[in-house]
Amino acid sequence: MKEIVQRFCRKRMSVVAGVMLILIIAACAFAPLYVHVDPLKQNLFNTYARPSAEHLLGTDNLGRDILVRLLYGGRSSLAISFSGVLSGTAVGVILGVIAGYFGGIADTLISRLIDVLLAFPGLLLAIVVVAILGSGESNTVVAIAIFSIPTVARMVRGEVLKIRSADYIAVCKVMGESSARVIVRHVIPNAISQIIVNVTLQLGTAILTTSALSFLGLGVQPPAPEWGAMLSSARDVLRSYPLPAVVPGIAITLVVVCFSLVGDGLRDALDPRLKNA
Amino acid sequence: MSENTAPVPEVDVESTPLLKVRGLTTAFKSSGAMTNIIEGIDFNLYPHETLAIVGESGCGKSVTSLSIMRLIQSPGKIVGGSVELEGTDLLQLSEEEMRGVRGNKVSMIFQEPMTSLNPVFTVGSQVMESFQIHQHLSKPEAREKTIEMLRLVGIPAPETVFKEYPHELSGGLRQRVMIAMALACRPRVLIADEPTTALDVTIQAQILRLLRELMDETGTATILITHDLGVVAQIATYVMVMYAGQAVEYGSVRQIIEDPLHPYTLGLLQCLPRLHEKTDRLFTIPGAVPSPDSYPAGCRFCPRCNRACERCRDERPPLMELPDGRRVRCWLYADAEGAVDVSTAAPKGGESA
Numbered sequence: 001m002k003e004i005v006q007r008f009c010r011k012r013m014s015v016v017a018g019v020m021l022i023l024i025i026a027a028c029a030f031a032p033l034y035v036h037v038d039p040l041k042q043n044l045f046n047t048y049a050r051p052s053a054e055h056l057l058g059t060d061n062l063g064r065d066i067l068v069r070l071l072y073g074g075r076s077s078l079a080i081s082f083s084g085v086l087s088g089t090a091v092g093v094i095l096g097v098i099a100g101y102f103g104g105i106a107d108t109l110i111s112r113l114i115d116v117l118l119a120f121p122g123l124l125l126a127i128v129v130v131a132i133l134g135s136g137e138s139n140t141v142v143a144i145a146i147f148s149i150p151t152v153a154r155m156v157r158g159e160v161l162k163i164r165s166a167d168y169i170a171v172c173k174v175m176g177e178s179s180a181r182v183i184v185r186h187v188i189p190n191a192i193s194q195i196i197v198n199v200t201l202q203l204g205t206a207i208l209t210t211s212a213l214s215f216l217g218l219g220v221q222p223p224a225p226e227w228g229a230m231l232s233s234a235r236d237v238l239r240s241y242p243l244p245a246v247v248p249g250i251a252i253t254l255v256v257v258c259f260s261l262v263g264d265g266l267r268d269a270l271d272p273r274l275k276n277a
Numbered sequence: 278m279s280e281n282t283a284p285v286p287e288v289d290v291e292s293t294p295l296l297k298v299r300g301l302t303t304a305f306k307s308s309g310a311m312t313n314i315i316e317g318i319d320f321n322l323y324p325h326e327t328l329a330i331v332g333e334s335g336c337g338k339s340v341t342s343l344s345i346m347r348l349i350q351s352p353g354k355i356v357g358g359s360v361e362l363e364g365t366d367l368l369q370l371s372e373e374e375m376r377g378v379r380g381n382k383v384s385m386i387f388q389e390p391m392t393s394l395n396p397v398f399t400v401g402s403q404v405m406e407s408f409q410i411h412q413h414l415s416k417p418e419a420r421e422k423t424i425e426m427l428r429l430v431g432i433p434a435p436e437t438v439f440k441e442y443p444h445e446l447s448g449g450l451r452q453r454v455m456i457a458m459a460l461a462c463r464p465r466v467l468i469a470d471e472p473t474t475a476l477d478v479t480i481q482a483q484i485l486r487l488l489r490e491l492m493d494e495t496g497t498a499t500i501l502i503t504h505d506l507g508v509v510a511q512i513a514t515y516v517m518v519m520y521a522g523q524a525v526e527y528g529s530v531r532q533i534i535e536d537p538l539h540p541y542t543l544g545l546l547q548c549l550p551r552l553h554e555k556t557d558r559l560f561t562i563p564g565a566v567p568s569p570d571s572y573p574a575g576c577r578f579c580p581r582c583n584r585a586c587e588r589c590r591d592e593r594p595p596l597m598e599l600p601d602g603r604r605v606r607c608w609l610y611a612d613a614e615g616a617v618d619v620s621t622a623a624p625k626g627g628e629s630a
Contacts, residue, residue, distance in 0.1 A: 167392040175380030175407050189397045
């Protein structure tokens with residue numbers, strides 16, 4: 001464990017990205033505790049206000065405080081992405097383990113299902129899901145989950161295939177362990193680092209997808225704040241007053257880049273090939 | 278070679294064998310048809326005994342041991358015979374019951390100590406598992422027993438090793454851990470699949486000595502799978518020589534090493550380098566083990582045998598038991614006085630020395 005932290009710390013960029021992510025997530029998550037302005041409160045006499053002491057990042061087309069909406073918007077973007085990716089990963093891990101460990105017909109069925117899901121471009125798949133289920137926050141979570149299942153399942157299947165043929169799994173069987181115990185005690189712990197890396201990388205993509213769905217009006221519905229939705233409502237005045245669009249744009253970019261840098265760092269830190277045997 | 282001249286431990290012929298294997302046959306599916314990989318394996322194993330199964334790669338040694346453990350994976354399947362452990366036929370047990378046997382009554386150690394331990398858990402937690410599974414001990418109890426076991430297999434500072442990860446240990450120590458794991462529940466039978474092949478020669482000797490001591494202490498009978506005749510001479514009581522999925526010779530270690538009957542056994546022994554003989558080239562048996570789908574019509578060793586005759590090419594030799602109790606599958610001994618065809622009949626137990 002200590003070793004892993006040390007290896008992670010060797011990558012400066014990843015550390016910086018990690019710290020920034022933690023700050024952003026904390027700022028968004030705890031926003032209701034320290035921000036006492038309603039993100040939905042309109043003031044039609046003060047639209048498109050320039051940044052000032054009262055409104056640090058100015059106001060938008062309906063006179064709502066952009067900074068407050070940015071924080072609350074981050075809350076929903078991040079919450080949707082996290083719950084989507086985590087539930088998708090859970091399902092993906094189960095499918096991947098079944099396919100990889102038991103093989104046979106189960107493997108064939110699951111692998112073909114994965115192939116079908118992967119055949120759609122990610123965003124299109126999410127749009128299809130939302131089109132079927134209807135828009136809204138919880139359906140966006142489902143869309144994100146379904147969107148992340150195939151990647152996780154395929155990765156886990158590959159890992160399990162590799163682990164299953166390891167000598168220590170044979171030893172476990174010889175020791176009289178049941179398949180369930182072998183999977184829970186030995187197979188999954190050996191795949192967990194790959195799963196963690198994958199979750200981190202997927203989170204970045206999920207943020208993008210969530211925002212994209214909201215931007216298209218399929219995700220979080222106005223007037224609720226969400227980065228993609230904010231971007232969408234600001235695009236009309238993009239030429240004359242770009243600030244309301246630029247702010248959520250930067251937030252999305254920053255978070256996505258950070259997740260991807262942290263994911264890279266984690267991958268290098270957890271890579272078993274770098275582990276000194 | 279002084280080891281093998283030591284008297285063979287007295288075996289009571291009347292006592293019931295611990296493990297009785299009869300006609301064990303395992304087939305693998307290849308291109309639609311089932312092909313027998315091992316055929317009609319018979320042997321008895323008594324307490325304290327070590328049976329060495331010898332043969333070159335691909336002759337079915339490992340399939341034999343995995344068949345006994347019932348761990349043959351698809352497309353393989355045990356198609357016949359019986360494996361009786363203290364009167365219970367393991368082949369008739371349910372998968373659930375079989376899990377209670379594995380690691381508990383029959384245990385196994387593998388060739389590769391470097392990869393046989395799970396890299397993400399401490400050594401202790403892995404050895405502890407057998408106590409938890411089979412004896413349902415609580416954690417502190419299992420921990421105590423584990424440390425005791427690690428000490429028994431000669432690991433210095435077992436409390437420290439308990440907390441270490443496999444990559445922190447040397448190959449010899451890891452193999453000791455594997456032995457501790459395998460012997461944790463005091464199994465009746467231990468199958469050791471080339472336990473010393475991956476180790477340094479000096480460590481090999483230590484591990485073999487350890488195995489032998491532990492066997493004497495616990496009464497565990499061992500099936501030793503190896504291709505190293507030096508190891509056989511050191512710790513085996515009986516030897517079964519396998520070729521192309523069949524037993525071709527069976528006898529006490531002294532009989533096999535000093536007076537091999539089957540041309541294949543003779544060939545194996547001649548392959549060994551000798552200390553006091555000056556030779557430029559070592560003896561080799563020409564050719565390779567035929568693949569199971571292209572066995573010759575007659576004796577399977579015939580194409581490589583330097584004493585093959587007409588009969589060997591056309592007819593399969595049966596397994597014959599000679600008056601001194603040893604068995605051989607070769608036409609050369611078919612007309613020997615007192616030779617009895619035992620290839621179908623249930624074989625008698627190992628003879629006393």
